[in-house]
Amino acid sequence: MELPLSIQQLSKLAESNVSPSQLFGILSQYEADARLVSAGCGSPETGSADPELLSFFYASFFFAHLLTKQIPEARALTQRMPEAIRLQDPCLKNCLILLRAVWQTQHAQVYQILRNLQWPENLQPLVRRYDSFFQDQTLISVSTSYEAIRLPAAAVYLGLDLAAAEQEDPTIIEKFTQCGWKWDSETKLLHPTPIIVPSTVQKATNGIHDAMAMLGNRGG
Known part of the structure; x- marks a missing residue:
């Protein structure tokens, strides 16, 4: 059979x-x-x-x-x-x-x-999908756990370019400010805005990646 x-x-x-x-x-x-x-x-x-x-x-x-x-x-x-x-x-x-x-x-x-x-090539879609899912879940967790966080630390949590974050690259900062976070150029701190996702919100593709879509290309 x-x-x-x-x-x-x-x-x-x-x-x-x-x-x-x-x-x-x-x-x-x-x-x-x-x-x-x-x-x-x-x-x-x-x-x-x-x-x-x-x-x-x-x-x-x-x-x-x-x-x-x-x-x-x-x-x-x-x-x-x-x-x-x-x-x-x-x-x-x-x-x-x-x-x-x-x-x-x-x-x-x-x-x-x-x-x-x-x-393996045929597993790549699931690997990429989990990368996005893990990044989104981490973003939510960090946004509700910190009142302030340094840019390099936030970059590590989200898998972004650490060297660019240490140089205060505007494109890295923008990835967070697009989420509603605030950047204080004097203290060099990010102030997260809590992201609350209703339990009923479940996307069919990449977790909540499509709904949030604020991080742009991963790692960059």
Whole structure:
């Protein structure tokens, strides 16, 4: 029997604009199929497991967990991954590194992992999507946690160019003032305006990235 799980279907799903909850729900239904593929390893009846398919599925499902802010559940998922590919596959190794950085809220490291590590081409849409989502969620958190913050520190939180922030680059400052933040040129401090997003506001593409759209190009 041909299983519904395939690289082609996963690629289309990764590139789609389904909401994070829909993405998670669809991939949840595929996990049983992934177990069947994994169980085929070494079986004369079913043939060998497909490591590329398993890697793509588990990496996609991992990012679906992150996009729905299910961090403990993402950690549990890594324990359900077939051990052979979890320990050897470069993409799943990247996922484990990313999970550790997210778990420890190491913002700069999260951006570095997402933007600088080698991710498979067909997974790139989800990697970029989570980059935007993480940036937006961090912006909201910083805006409600600080009354004042230095520009370089804010840049690190948002994955922006630190060297440019240290030079008080106007384009970096503008990324924050476009959010309604105030820049005090005398004290060299940013004064955030709290961003409150209703729980009912859920965008189908990049978290709330389209709704806010104030950071421009990431990192720049």
